[in-house]
Amino acid sequence: MIAVIQFPGSNDDRDMLFAMKTILGAEASLIWHQETVLPAKTEIVLLPGGFSYGDYLRCGAMARFSPVMGAVQRFADAGGFVLGTCNGFQVLCESGLLPGILLRNRKLHFLCQNTAVRVERSDTIFTSRTKPGEVLWIPIKHGEGAYYADTKQMQRLEDNGQILLRYCDAEGSVTEDANPNGSLHNIAGIVNERGNVFGLMPHPEHAVEEGIGGTDGLKILGSLLDAALARRKA
Amino acid sequence: MTECKDPMVDLELARAHGLTDGEYALILEILGRTPTYPELGIFSVMWSEHCSYKSSKVHLKTLPxxxxxxxxxxxxxxxxxxxxxxxxxxxxxxxxxxxxxxxxxxxxxxxxxxxxxxxxxxxxxxxxxxxxxxxxxxxxxxxxxxxxxxxxxxxxxxxxxxxxxxGGETQFHECxxxxxxxxxxxxxxxxxxxxxxxxxxxxxxxxxxxxxxxxxxxxxxxxxxxxxxxxxxxxxxxxxxxxxxxxxxxxxxxxxxxxxxxxxxxxxxxxxxxxxxxxxxxxxxxxxxxxxxxxxxxxxxxxxxxxxxxxxxxxxxxxxxxxxxxxxxxxxxxxxxxxxxxxxxxxxxxxxxxxxxxxxxxxxxxxxxxxADNSPELKRPYARPAEQDQRQTLTLESVAPEQDLQGALEALLDSPNLGSKEWVYRQYDQRVQGNTVLAPGGDAALIRIKHTDGTPTSHGLAMAVDCNPRWCFLDPYTGTLAAVAEAARNVACTGARPLAVTNCLNFGNPEKPDVMWQLVESIRGLGDACKAFDTPVISGNVSLYNETAGRAIYPTPTVVMVGRLDDWGQHAVSYFPSADLSIVLLGATREELAGSEWLALRRGIEAGMPPVVDLAHERRLQDLLCEGIAKGTIRAAHDVSDGGLAVALTEMCFTAPDGRSVGASVRLAATLRVDALLFGESTGRVLVATTNPEAVLRAANACSVPAQTIGKTGGERLRIESADTEVWIDASVKHLKKIWERAIPRRLSDGGAHEGGA
Structure with a gap:
């Protein structure tokens, strides 16, 4: 069972549900932010994109105080699988489940475009359906997506192999030109040290159908589903 | 704060609220007494042009x-x-x-x-x-x-x-x-x-x-x-x-x-x-x-x-x-x-x-x-402006022919009206709700329809908004016909069948008879075109008093056409999807330079009668496109509009959403002056790309739509030449694309060079 957390101001909650239920055939439901516990059978928690609480403070800064986030924290601490996209990534950073922070895009504009991201590791539960070095096309749409952490933290991310996706060009080269928002080290997505919490700015739920954004997003969402099924069998 | 007393209501206060003397008299008659201050406020807003449509109501009733x-x-x-x-x-x-x-x-x-x-x-x-x-x-x-x-x-x-x-449109004009x-x-x-x-x-x-x-x-x-x-x-x-x-x-x-x-x-x-x-x-x-x-x-x-x-x-x-x-x-x-x-x-x-x-x-x-319902309805006087004859006069012979065809093409691509609008739409979320099949940048947007419970259907809806204000200025009736025709054509270019219209009539001060004439003529055009296409007007908005210091905007009736596609997957794109496709031009090119972007940009002239709009032809063209796209014979279709044939061809070379470009080699018979052939904006034309040109020509012939194969896609250059192989334009697609991409960013203070070149 997949829990898609719904904050007031979440936008991609129903799209996440659509990707998981309609496209991938998984069992999934929306969980309201006022809930203090997750459904007993929860195997995956998804934090969708959007503008939780309007993002009038820092993005994600209010959502971390939602009652449901305590439950998400406990779920993650117990090794549960958590994935946050866009605003969900911001919430994960704000609540300390992932290191670093997302700053305003370097030229300050909101940006909606298809982006190429290179898969750095395919030996994780979020990328098992990909090959290392594979280029995925997944759209971004955000105003605050420039990943930032201090030098020491960046070194740790690199040393631990926590960076799973980097912005790249069509050939897979990680270049400054291919960096849409000014993220350090072209970071598009990172995982926590334990490997069970993943945050990314691109929207895999918007790349799940041929003809509507392509299907590269399924490789990520599908990997996660595989991991949950494997755990269920174990 | 202490209780503040409402001011005394009298004729002067009513006038300050934008009410006329006659309207105030009517209020006194309706109430049988002097209105209270809040009542005066209510009448003034409810009877305002914005809420009551008092100037336009009588004309809007004529719409289908x-x-x-x-x-x-x-x-x-x-x-x-x-x-x-x-x-x-x-x-x-x-x-x-x-x-x-x-x-x-x-x-x-x-x-x-x-x-x-x-x-x-x-x-x-x-x-x-x-x-x-x-x-x-x-x-x-x-x-x-x-x-x-x-x-x-x-x-x-x-x-x-x-x-x-x-989707949308972005334009710039002195008016x-x-x-x-x-x-x-x-x-x-x-x-x-x-x-x-x-x-x-x-x-x-x-x-x-x-x-x-x-x-x-x-x-x-x-x-x-x-x-x-x-x-x-x-x-x-x-x-x-x-x-x-x-x-x-x-x-x-x-x-x-x-x-x-x-x-x-x-x-x-x-x-x-x-x-x-x-x-x-x-x-x-x-x-x-x-x-x-x-x-x-x-x-x-x-x-x-x-x-x-x-x-x-x-x-x-x-x-x-x-x-x-x-x-x-x-x-x-x-x-x-x-x-x-x-x-x-x-x-x-x-x-x-x-x-x-x-x-x-x-x-x-x-x-x-x-x-509310029985608010005043005005029959404002209207009259054809005295300058209208002069506006519509243009002797084409007196317009110097274009000497630098490629230079003209580059200048057009560099104009903010024709250049890329990506700077605008990349700032909008085009993806949320997961239905966007054709995103901004093409002729029309296309979305997949989902049921209200989120279950997907196989159907799609296409939509496009259009208006050429210069044409509406030169002739409000023809200009509005053209706006409806173009919006419908854009929708049909995706393969969707036009169904219904909404519109926003932006005009100047209706108290001026010549502005009122523009409005009346425009509504007449809207009605005639929508009747011909069997696309009723189901909603709309009128915005008047769009003028400053006595100078009105050009009449700008923006028209949105919405159409339906049975199978959203079976749609055409507005760019060349691959090499080795035949390029067919549907519709006839006439010697029509009046009202064109070329004439305004290269000669500084905005005069003459805008291009003729043939509604019956447009309808046949829509049918032809919908059928050809449904059958799969037409893979790409792009409306020929602002900037004419040369600009439309260029756009098809480099507007694929994945950034890939495909060149083209085109040969045109010079039956009219070359600048009119390349940059004229005759209506009712669509460029299509197909693997089966014979089938397209046959189908076009069967419904009396003029059609000719003019070239093939492929290579990295756009080459346009005459039938006797005189080269008019020969440029690298990359070079042309760069000009087009920079048209708006280079004019903005931040240089627009933001966010790298992803």
């Missing part, structure tokens, strides 16, 4: 508004059409011109907010937005600021509410220097048997106020701001601009849709222009009932609001609804869950009167009908 797909025509918050599978598309376009000129970010934002409320008020989930925006030249720093602000406002509101912006245009369109999807209407039915039913608290913002936005022209004191009107809160709107959308899935309410209306006043009057008027309301119960965010202010405030994100008696608590609970106020403020009566109390005193007591 019925048809077998129409579920709701004009008169409600938005129109609705049947799109099959038990679903309806609800859509409308609306202007927010004056507020956006005064305060671009808030003006544009609240324009988007307002049109969204029109859609979800009908029970539909807002699904796709288009924006049609027009500015003065970008060389003017003020207009760079306005462009930045308007785009920020549209994105800053549209993105957080979770509605995809899938908008004193009065920009911001027209916002939205389309929503609803179960056809669950469309809600703005009716206060059921005597005794509770009237419920929901959403944001009422403040002092936007008072007289509709009457003083939208219904008068600008002068040098325009900035003083800043307090009449509303302030938007997209987060509240998002919660309001979800709460209302949740509520509308129940049976608790019988009528609902958003508080847009003229706020509480217009929403309550319209609901009572359309049901033939009355309403009693207590202002002391209205949630407020400012202390000591007077009844006058409460009734005229245009604070955003507010709804008024009529619930079934006994369901009040259930209704309020839904809003509370979304963190919104909802309170019972009154009830429906059978008196036909609006009775409003404040502090146990009756402050308003007026009959509903004369204010």
């Amino acid at each position: 508004t019925t048809g077998k797909v129409v579920l709701q025509g004009p008169g409600e918050n938005a129109g609705a059409i049947d799109i099959g599978e038990g679903l309806a598309a609800v859509f409308k376009i609306e202007s927010h011109n004056h507020p956006s000129f005064i305060s671009p970010v808030q003006g544009a934002a609240t324009g988007v907010g307002g049109i969204l409320r029109d859609i979800f008020t009908m029970g539909a989930r807002p699904t796709a937005s288009l924006d049609s925006i027009r500015f003065g030249p970008l060389e003017d720093p003020k207009h760079r600021y306005l462009l930045h602000g308007v785009v920020e406002g549209i994105g800053g509101y549209g993105n957080p509410v979770g509605v995809a912006t899938v 908008y220097r004193g009065n920009i245009l911001v027209n916002a369109f939205n389309l929503g999807i609803v179960d056809a048997d669950r469309i809600f209407r703005a009716k206060a039915v059921g005597i005794g039913n509770p009237v419920i106020y929901a959403g944001s608290k009422t403040g002092r913002d936007g008072i007289h936005g509709a009457s003083l701001l939208a219904s008068a022209e600008f002068d040098e004191k325009t900035d003083e009107k800043l307090p009449t601009v509303q302030v938007g809160d997209p987060f509240t709107e998002k919660c309001l959308i979800e709460a209302c849709l949740e509520l509308m899935a129940t049976d608790f309410i019988v009528g609902i209306q958003d508080m847009g222009a003229a706020g509480l006043t217009s929403s309550s009057f319209e609901m009572a008027s359309s049901a033939g009932t009355g309403i009693e309301m207590d202002l002391d119960r209205i949630p407020t965010r400012a202390a000591d609001l007077t009844p006058y202010e409460m009734l005229l405030s245009e604070s955003q994100e507010r709804m008024l609804m009529v619930a079934k008696a006994g369901c009040e608590a259930e209704v309020c609970k839904i809003f509370e869950r979304w963190g919104l106020d909802a309170v019972v403020v009154g009830r429906v009566t059978d008196t036909g009167r609006m009775v409003i109390r404040s502090r146990d005193e009756i402050v308003v007591d007026i009959p509903v009908d004369p204010v």
